[in-house]
Amino acid sequence: MLTRLYGGHIVDPVNGVDGVGDLYFEDGRIIAPPVGRTPDVEHDVFGHVVMAGAIDIHSHIAGGGVNTARLLLPEAHRAHRPRPANTPLSTAGWSTFETGRLYAQMGYTTVIEPAVSPHHALHAHLELADIPIIDKGLLTVLGNEDFLLSAFRDGESQDSVVDYIGATLEATRAIGVKCVNAGGVDAFKQNIRHFSLDDEAPGYGLTSRQIFQKLQQAVVATKIRHPLHLHMNNLGLPGNVETALATIDASQGLPLHLAHVQFYAYGTEGKNGFSSAAAQFAEKINANKNVTVDVGQVMFADIVTISSDVMKQFNSLPGGRPKKGVIFDGDSNGLGVVPYSYRVSDFFNAVQWAAGLELFLLVDDPMQVFFTTDHPNGAPFTTYPEVLALLMSADKRAQYCARLPDDVLELTNLPALKREYSFYEIATMTRAAPRKLYGFEDRGQLGAGAVADIAVYELQTDKAAMFRNAAYVFKDGNLVVRDGKVTHYTKGRTLRVRPEYDRAIDDRLDKYYDELYGLPRALFEVQDAALPATAVFAEVPCHS
Amino acid sequence: MVETSVEAMSNATLDGKSISSEDAYEQAAKILQAANFPLVAGLGADVAGAQAAILLAERLRGAFDHLASRDSLTDLEVVRSAGIFVTTPNEARVRADLALLVGSGLTGYWPAIFERLALDKETVHGGKTKRRVIWVGPKRGEAKIEGVEVETIPATEAELPGVLAALRARVGGRPTALSAAATKKLDAAAEALKSARFGVAVWAAAGLDSLMVEMLQGMITELNGTTRFTGVPIGGRSGATGVLQTSAWMTGFPPRTGFGRGYPEHDAWRFEARRLVESGEADAALWISAYDGEPPPWEDADIPVVTLGPPGAATKRGLFIAVGKPGENYDAVEFAQETSSMVLRRAKAPAELPTVAEAIAAISARFSEDLPC
Numbered sequence: 001m002l003t004r005l006y007g008g009h010i011v012d013p014v015n016g017v018d019g020v021g022d023l024y025f026e027d028g029r030i031i032a033p034p035v036g037r038t039p040d041v042e043h044d045v046f047g048h049v050v051m052a053g054a055i056d057i058h059s060h061i062a063g064g065g066v067n068t069a070r071l072l073l074p075e076a077h078r079a080h081r082p083r084p085a086n087t088p089l090s091t092a093g094w095s096t097f098e099t100g101r102l103y104a105q106m107g108y109t110t111v112i113e114p115a116v117s118p119h120h121a122l123h124a125h126l127e128l129a130d131i132p133i134i135d136k137g138l139l140t141v142l143g144n145e146d147f148l149l150s151a152f153r154d155g156e157s158q159d160s161v162v163d164y165i166g167a168t169l170e171a172t173r174a175i176g177v178k179c180v181n182a183g184g185v186d187a188f189k190q191n192i193r194h195f196s197l198d199d200e201a202p203g204y205g206l207t208s209r210q211i212f213q214k215l216q217q218a219v220v221a222t223k224i225r226h227p228l229h230l231h232m233n234n235l236g237l238p239g240n241v242e243t244a245l246a247t248i249d250a251s252q253g254l255p256l257h258l259a260h261v262q263f264y265a266y267g268t269e270g271k272n273g274f275s276s277a278a279a280q281f282a283e284k285i286n287a288n289k290n291v292t293v294d295v296g297q298v299m300f301a302d303i304v305t306i307s308s309d310v311m312k313q314f315n316s317l318p319g320g321r322p323k324k325g326v327i328f329d330g331d332s333n334g335l336g337v338v339p340y341s342y343r344v345s346d347f348f349n350a351v352q353w354a355a356g357l358e359l360f361l362l363v364d365d366p367m368q369v370f371f372t373t374d375h376p377n378g379a380p381f382t383t384y385p386e387v388l389a390l391l392m393s394a395d396k397r398a399q400y401c402a403r404l405p406d407d408v409l410e411l412t413n414l415p416a417l418k419r420e421y422s423f424y425e426i427a428t429m430t431r432a433a434p435r436k437l438y439g440f441e442d443r444g445q446l447g448a449g450a451v452a453d454i455a456v457y458e459l460q461t462d463k464a465a466m467f468r469n470a471a472y473v474f475k476d477g478n479l480v481v482r483d484g485k486v487t488h489y490t491k492g493r494t495l496r497v498r499p500e501y502d503r504a505i506d507d508r509l510d511k512y513y514d515e516l517y518g519l520p521r522a523l524f525e526v527q528d529a530a531l532p533a534t535a536v537f538a539e540v541p542c543h544s
Numbered sequence: 545m546v547e548t549s550v551e552a553m554s555n556a557t558l559d560g561k562s563i564s565s566e567d568a569y570e571q572a573a574k575i576l577q578a579a580n581f582p583l584v585a586g587l588g589a590d591v592a593g594a595q596a597a598i599l600l601a602e603r604l605r606g607a608f609d610h611l612a613s614r615d616s617l618t619d620l621e622v623v624r625s626a627g628i629f630v631t632t633p634n635e636a637r638v639r640a641d642l643a644l645l646v647g648s649g650l651t652g653y654w655p656a657i658f659e660r661l662a663l664d665k666e667t668v669h670g671g672k673t674k675r676r677v678i679w680v681g682p683k684r685g686e687a688k689i690e691g692v693e694v695e696t697i698p699a700t701e702a703e704l705p706g707v708l709a710a711l712r713a714r715v716g717g718r719p720t721a722l723s724a725a726a727t728k729k730l731d732a733a734a735e736a737l738k739s740a741r742f743g744v745a746v747w748a749a750a751g752l753d754s755l756m757v758e759m760l761q762g763m764i765t766e767l768n769g770t771t772r773f774t775g776v777p778i779g780g781r782s783g784a785t786g787v788l789q790t791s792a793w794m795t796g797f798p799p800r801t802g803f804g805r806g807y808p809e810h811d812a813w814r815f816e817a818r819r820l821v822e823s824g825e826a827d828a829a830l831w832i833s834a835y836d837g838e839p840p841p842w843e844d845a846d847i848p849v850v851t852l853g854p855p856g857a858a859t860k861r862g863l864f865i866a867v868g869k870p871g872e873n874y875d876a877v878e879f880a881q882e883t884s885s886m887v888l889r890r891a892k893a894p895a896e897l898p899t900v901a902e903a904i905a906a907i908s909a910r911f912s913e914d915l916p917c
Contacts (some may be wrong), residue, residue: 067789067793189639329772525887
């Protein structure tokens with residue numbers, strides 16, 4: 001079926017397009033304007049902005065952490081919406097089903113779950129398989145497990161580490177590698193409560209710096225396209241910008257993605273010893289093109305923090321809002337779930353909010369800074385339209401600033417920043433840049449051959465309203481959203497990488513599991529028979 | 545040949561008499577569809593079975609509960625009111641230098657417990673040491689683990705809450721009303737807990753109540769002020785933890801959730817299966833117990849009941865449809881106690897029986913079309 005969207009303002013940074021034009025797609029793919037054919041379906045999208053489907057590079061949408069948060073907070077997701085017809089479980093608050101529905105309605109068509117412990121990959125995939133419409137993928141978390149730390153300590157060859165990463169990506173069906181507080185999660189099990197870049201993981205004689213650098217090198221050597229996705233040390237602490245700057249200095253000129261950097265943009269100025277250091281941080285990012293960052297914007301809302309940085313989460317327990325939480329010392333890994341509420345009247349929260357926006361506005365290149373709230377840690381993903389509106393309007397930011405405590409404004413540069421994001425920059429940050437970051441060839445753009453994942457927004461003065469309810473969303477060419485409502489449910493794919501590696505590592509790993517746990521390693525592998533028939537995987541290519 | 549026909553005969557029965565599968569699914573669909581507020585209970589099933597069952601409850605605007613919800617909710621009540629420290633049995637196996645076993649009957653709730661925790665072996669991570677094992681409130685003669693010297697703190701079932709409270713008090717240096725001798729013994733245990741490097745408390749919610757689990761977790765929180773301490777919960781029977789997880793991602797809530805108002809509502813009292821049946825609020829029930837055919841908890845059900853269970857568990861009254869045992873007769877995903885994660889159990893004895901999900905799909909396929917979906 002040939003479909004034409006005509007008269008819309010196409011914003012497609014990958015192909016340098018920013019103007020009114022027609023877009024054609026057929027059989028789930030975008031095609032060049034066909035000569036001499038009449039479209040089967042046409043949509044008049046005059047007065048609309050047409051973009052590729054948005055890609056969320058870091059959002060905690062599935063797995064043990066999210067599910068623990070659901071169980072921890074029955075009060076947070078009481079459902080009260082009326083029930084649309086023909087939509088099983090569409091009324092369940094914060095369910096897998098709702099996740100797909102709400103993302104799709106905003107024009108998102110691909111979302112990556114960024115923190116899955118290898119031994120819990122099956123659980124995460126079961127949830128991902130249950131999320132409708134969108135495509136998805138997950139990052140597997142490495143960097144605190146004995147097998148890897150021992151290999152580094154014992155000076156094993158990089159090749160064997162590359163094989164180990166390949167085997168783990170294969171077993172967990174992941175799209176990339178995340179590292180959380182390298183060495184710190186293991187150190188916490190040994191009763192260490194603070195762990196910085198040059199602290200040593202007990203028993204391994206390796207600093208956090210050494211662990212992440214070796215892992216970063218090995219990830220490059222696997223030829224997977226997504227660089228090491230790093231959650232640095234000292235998240236959330238005053239003065240932690242020093243850790244972030246030192247981490248960038250340690251990044252060896254190799255690709256490195258730093259996650260939710262707003263949580264590391266803190267200085268120690270002012271009477272509370274807490275200030276925004278976003279300007280200094282942004283300058284460093286601008287000067288180091290090997291580094292990409294996502295922001296992890298805070299918005300004033302009740303949220304829950306979900307993190308594999310169990311040390312940080314343990315330290316956050318006394319400040320929980322409400323005061324409760326789950327601290328899980330997992331196999332070679334960790335997880336902490338602690339609820340929180342960001343309040344506009346809270347000095348610290350207001351500084352966090354401002355620091356995030358400063359980072360967005362002070363990092364020059366939208367290919368280098370990614371749009372996230374670290375859902376749900378900084379804010380629920382449902383606040384994205386509001387955040388986008390803040391980026392696009394200095395006036396809107398000024399309105400927010402008027403509500404902040406006075407002393408906050410003295411400790412941030414935000415009121416002085418008049419930059420306003422254009423649609424082109426928004427599309428770069430949420431489509432073109434994620435495409436590059438994950439090495440997607442088939443999405444994040446509207447050129448011929450790309451999947452027909454398309455978001456169409458009606459131009460409005462109220463940018464939040466515009467992005468909240470996409471006028472049309474097409475997923476693989478199927479119309480799935482009309483006027484902000486899902487009209488058709490489809491099942492997306494799960495995206496994964498399969499780098500080449502020497503299978504000899506499998507025997508070593510089998511033996512390791514047998515000796516350590518007395519269990520077959522296969523017990524932890526994600527196998528086809530464990531997943532519903534609707535779980536379809538697609539492979540993201542590696543560098544050649 | 546005889547065996548095959550016997551098996552075929554036992555696949556579905558109505559009031560104890562064999563009927564065809566086709567008739568059974570037809571009947572089941574009629575019963576459930578005719579109900580104003582049907583109950584999907586038992587839920588002794590694998591993840592796929594639970595998914596099908598919960599979707600069915602939603603479609604029928606009924607409620608669902610698991611046969612071991614009481615145990616899941618005992619721990620969950622503590623999680624959602626205070627929070628919890630937990631680890632996996634395997635992390636305990638490789639790292640825990642002290643195990644505090646709480647309550648009696650642990651090997652009943654988890655037969656492979658001591659094989660998995662390997663308390664007789666030295667720790668592997670965080671330093672190689674022998675383990676210290678303290679058992680609070682074992683039954684007489686129960687506190688025996690091969691190759692392990694078990695210290696015991698005696699407590700009858702009735703005394704256990706008080707002993708746990710006193711132990712927690714002594715960990716925090718607070719006074720108790722116990723005798724000097726009893727206090728001395730508890731002080732020694734408290735000292736051991738505090739000097740553990742990475743201690744774990746092991747308990748089965750089936751043998752405790754929420755206040756006891758909260759007491760235990762309160763103590764663990766205090767211990768984490770100076771050292772590392774965490775917990776290994778033993779989950780409920782018949783796939784309870786896997787169903788709990790599935791229910792959470794599908795509805796946001798644990799079992800004991802109803803869809804009567806058109807959206808999920810969770811209420812541990814209101815949607816308890818037994819109460820719904822005995823009060824007459826539910827007017828039909830689907831009872832699923834695929835692991836072992838455990839019967840429903842209610843008495844005198846005057847409502848039509850459709851049972852899904854293993855072939856041997858045919859009911860004398862009502863409609864019975866045989867299903868395979870998850871992970872035994874068919875490949876199934878369940879939450880594994882030994883790994884504290886979802887795992888695929890390959891069928892050891894494949895059988896020509898429907899899975900729970902297949903049986904539910906067969907019933908749902910026979911609903912008449914006027915049922916809103």
